[in-house]
Amino acid sequence: xxxxxxxxxxxxxxxxxxxxxxxxxxxxxxxxxxxxxxxxxxxxxxxxxxxxxxxxxxxxxxxxxxxxxxxxxxxxxxxxxxxxxxxxxxxxxxxxxxxxxxxxxxxxxxxxxxxxxxxxxxxxxxxxxxxxxxxxxxxxxxxxxxxxxxxxxxxxxxxxxxxxxxxxxxxxxxxxxxxxxxxxxxxxxxxxxxxxxxxxxxxxxxxxxxxxxxxxxxxxxxxxxxxxxxxxxxxxxxxxxxxxxxxxxxxxxxxxxxxxxxxxxxxxxxxxxxxxxxxxxxxxxxxxxxxxxxxxxxxxxxxxxxxxxxxxxxxx
Amino acid sequence: xxxxxxxxxxxxxxxxxxxxxxxxxxxxxxxxxxxxxxxxxxxxxxxxxxxxxxxxxxxxxxxxxxxxxxxxxxxxxxxxxxxxxxxxxxxxxxxxxxxxxxxxxxxxxxxxxxxxxxxxxxxxxxxxxxxxxxxxxxxxxxxxxxxxxxxxxxxxxxxxxxxxxxxxxxxxxxxxxxxxxxxxxxxxxxxxxxxxxxxxxxxxxxxxxxxxxxxxxxxxxxxxxxxxxxxxxxxxxxxxxxxxxxxxxxxxxxxxxxxxxxxxxxxxxxxxxxxxxxxxx
Numbered sequence: 081x082x083x084x085x086x087x088x089x090x091x092x093x094x095x096x097x098x099x100x101x102x103x104x105x106x107x108x109x110x111x112x113x114x115x116x117x118x119x120x121x122x123x124x125x126x127x128x129x130x131x132x133x134x135x136x137x138x139x140x141x142x143x144x145x146x147x148x149x150x151x152x153x154x155x156x157x158x159x160x161x162x163x164x165x166x167x168x169x170x171x172x173x174x175x176x177x178x179x180x181x182x183x184x185x186x187x188x189x190x191x192x193x194x195x196x197x198x199x200x201x202x203x204x205x206x207x208x209x210x211x212x213x214x215x216x217x218x219x220x221x222x223x224x225x226x227x228x229x230x231x232x233x234x235x236x237x238x239x240x241x242x243x244x245x246x247x248x249x250x251x252x253x254x255x256x257x258x259x260x261x262x263x264x265x266x267x268x269x270x271x272x273x274x275x276x277x278x279x280x281x282x283x284x285x286x287x288x289x290x291x292x293x294x295x296x297x298x299x300x301x302x303x304x305x306x307x308x309x310x311x312x313x314x315x316x317x318x319x320x321x322x323x324x325x326x327x328x329x330x331x332x333x334x335x336x337x338x339x340x341x342x343x344x345x346x347x348x349x350x351x352x353x354x355x356x357x358x359x360x361x362x363x364x365x366x367x368x369x370x371x372x373x374x375x376x377x378x379x380x381x382x383x384x385x386x387x388x389x390x391x392x393x394x395x396x
Numbered sequence: 397x398x399x400x401x402x403x404x405x406x407x408x409x410x411x412x413x414x415x416x417x418x419x420x421x422x423x424x425x426x427x428x429x430x431x432x433x434x435x436x437x438x439x440x441x442x443x444x445x446x447x448x449x450x451x452x453x454x455x456x457x458x459x460x461x462x463x464x465x466x467x468x469x470x471x472x473x474x475x476x477x478x479x480x481x482x483x484x485x486x487x488x489x490x491x492x493x494x495x496x497x498x499x500x501x502x503x504x505x506x507x508x509x510x511x512x513x514x515x516x517x518x519x520x521x522x523x524x525x526x527x528x529x530x531x532x533x534x535x536x537x538x539x540x541x542x543x544x545x546x547x548x549x550x551x552x553x554x555x556x557x558x559x560x561x562x563x564x565x566x567x568x569x570x571x572x573x574x575x576x577x578x579x580x581x582x583x584x585x586x587x588x589x590x591x592x593x594x595x596x597x598x599x600x601x602x603x604x605x606x607x608x609x610x611x612x613x614x615x616x617x618x619x620x621x622x623x624x625x626x627x628x629x630x631x632x633x634x635x636x637x638x639x640x641x642x643x644x645x646x647x648x649x650x651x652x653x654x655x656x657x658x659x660x661x662x663x664x665x666x667x668x669x670x671x672x673x674x675x676x677x
Contacts (some may be wrong), residue, residue: 146529150529
């Protein structure tokens with residue numbers, strides 16, 4: 081198992097780097113931000129493209145509507161704010177003016193999940209994947225590290241249609257090769273195995289890497305797949321791997337209700353019923369704390385994934 | 397076209413279309429639709445610099461119109477059809493299964509003339525501002541119009557957008573409020589008074605003009621005036637006084653016809669008051 085950590089960086093910086101690159105490459109890309117330019121790492125785009133950067137102040141609902149309007153005229157708007165204000169606060173605006181209207185808006189959301197940390201539950205949205213994936217026509221992407229977030233940011237500009245791109249605040253292991261292409265809807269096989277498949281997304285991918293190393297020491301040969309696109313789900317990859325290992329674990333920094341595990345369980349129950357264990361938040365709100373403390377508190381550590389894998393195997 | 401008699405004749409036909417559409421499916425919103433018939437006829441048959449019947453979503457090099465209070469879709473559909481965007485015959489499918497004429501305007505069915513879904517209130521001004529800013533980026537010297545309801549002004553997003561347009565000087569934008577004083581639960585004044593709407597928008601940096609929305613001559617004059625004020629640094633608002641149900645006596649002066657359909661007998665009474673000027677579909 082070779083997972084080389086290139087460095088430790090935040091995924092939001094990957095977004096900022098991708099957006100900056102898009103600013104140089106694609107004159108149709110515009111960016112809108114609701115008073116969180118620094119937090120979203122949008123400063124480079126703003127500096128290099130002042131005419132294509134739109135500060136809207138703290139008015140997220142208006143920002144979504146304005147972004148929808150800018151698509152009329154041929155632009156590709158990227159909106160930036162925290163995940164909570166990108167989804168729950170503006171759900172109806174996204175539903176009507178973006179998704180139902182089929183507008184080419186990229187909703188880019190930082191500080192998602194528990195790892196936002198000390199700000200506490202008001203800001204730690206754990207329901208956003210569910211809300212976004214329920215919208216017809218919405219593509220939902222949750223990259224795992226800096227390099228993948230940068231690649232995803234650039235990839236969604238070339239994709240026609242509404243996209244929800246979710247990333248986070250803390251510095252985490254950056255291990256995706258810089259030149260790895262990002263293909264929307266195509267799962268990434270990180271390690272082959274025979275005993276159990278772990279499907280992980282976002283920050284939990286690296287936790288799963290740690291988990292499979294731990295499992296290896298116990299003689300368990302786990303397969304690990306990075307599901308960076310929650311919707312459309314790479315059903316072929318999920319079924320192929322589950323069919324081989326005969327039991328699965330899902331891992332995500334999100335409520336169990338509505339998240340990745342829910343999507344995979346739905347697919348497997350229809351096509352290939354198998355033991356499934358889910359590592360996710362269990363229908364509670366978060367609280368203040370450091371990211372690491374919170375992941376441990378809510379059962380989202382590598383050890384929790386490893387234990388879930390053993391439970392899944394025992395149920396085969 | 398600036399022939400007032402001819403425009404009024406179109407309005408009369410549009411009003412016939414509205415009551416017939418709403419009657420045929422026994423649902424929809426005739427009151428506000430009738431009130432805004434003159435405005436939309438003035439806009440689409442006289443003022444709008446557009447490419448009808450040709451339609452493309454991006455609307456480059458033409459004026460754009462957005463309907464924010466989407467429930468008055470019958471008037472927009474009738475005007476679009478009468479202007480040639482789609483066959484007039486299609487009006488008979490309004491609110492029926494598999495129709496492009498959804499209860500509230502939508503883009504999914506690709507109805508020519510519709511660029512955004514609306515109906516959940518308060519969103520259209522933001523969309524119009526986005527479209528207006530896109531026009532500025534494109535160097536496109538055309539205007540963006542948006543119509544909102546007066547009850548709709550109770551939505552918070554309207555004020556986020558109003559703040560934005562004033563603060564950023566979106567001067568290629570002409571917003572219009574259908575100031576008919578009625579909403580579903582009763583008079584706006586009673587449900588949730590808007591206070592001095594003119595003063596409020598002016599305080600947000602807008603240039604505000606009032607207009608009689610049921611007088612074609614005034615509409616043309618004020619719409620021309622608004623055009624002459626464009627590109628001078630401020631967004632514009634037309635506070636358009638209308639009568640809900642205008643043109644059908646028993647639908648006027650009440651909020652009762654905001655969202656209910658006439659029966660056969662009421663339809664006959666209404667049609668007797670509206671001359672068939674362009675031919676019914």
